[in-house]
Every structure is written in C-alpha cells, then in structure tokens.
Amino acid sequence: MLDETTLLCADNAAGRSIQAQAETKPGLAGRFTFVGVPDPICCNVLRIGRTVVMQKGYPKSEEVIGPLCKSKGLSLNAVRMGECAKADGALTCCSVLLHVPKQK
DSSP states (O other), X not given: OOSSSEEEEESSHHHHHHHHXXXXXXXXXXXXXXXXXXXGGGGOOEEETTEEEEESSOHHHHHHHHHHHHHTTOEEEEEOOHHHHHTTOOGXXXXXXXXXXXXX
C-alpha cells in the first residue's frame, strides 16, 4: 500500500486478476485505487512517514511511482536491494513494523 487507499499492483495478468477480484468483493469494492506498476518487485514499497522507499534500478516503475508520490505529498527514495532481491526478498521483508499506542 502506498497510502490508506492506494494499492500498487503488478501490471501483468496476475496483478490485474487480483485487482478484478478485489473490485467485486463486498467491503473492498470501491475502497481502493489500484495502480499498475511495470516491475512486480516494485509493488512492494515501504512507507516511513512521508517517505516512500522502493527498490532502485527500475526506471519504468519509478516513472509511475514518483509522480504518484508527488501528487500525494510524499517523497520517493530508491535504494539498492540487490542481494535481498536475489533471494526473493523485498523491502518489507527487511522491515520491522512497530505499533505504538497513543498515550491517554
């Protein structure tokens, strides 16, 4: 997810199939905007505050994700994940997500 309403999907048959299924499911239909990304590995982004991190080296995907981030007031940071990608890992595989409850 790029944000609360935007999902990045691979711009291929599998990604389009997932999008079509989600758009017909009760509770999901109309809830999300799906954006096709040319390189499937670049669908896996990590958002940290107002910064979106994606894998570096995929210019076609940067051409899609960059302007999308800008339109939402987010900055895009591309990082090299070569060795992790070779093992089918992606950005979120290397991340620890923390939930900090609000103080009362």
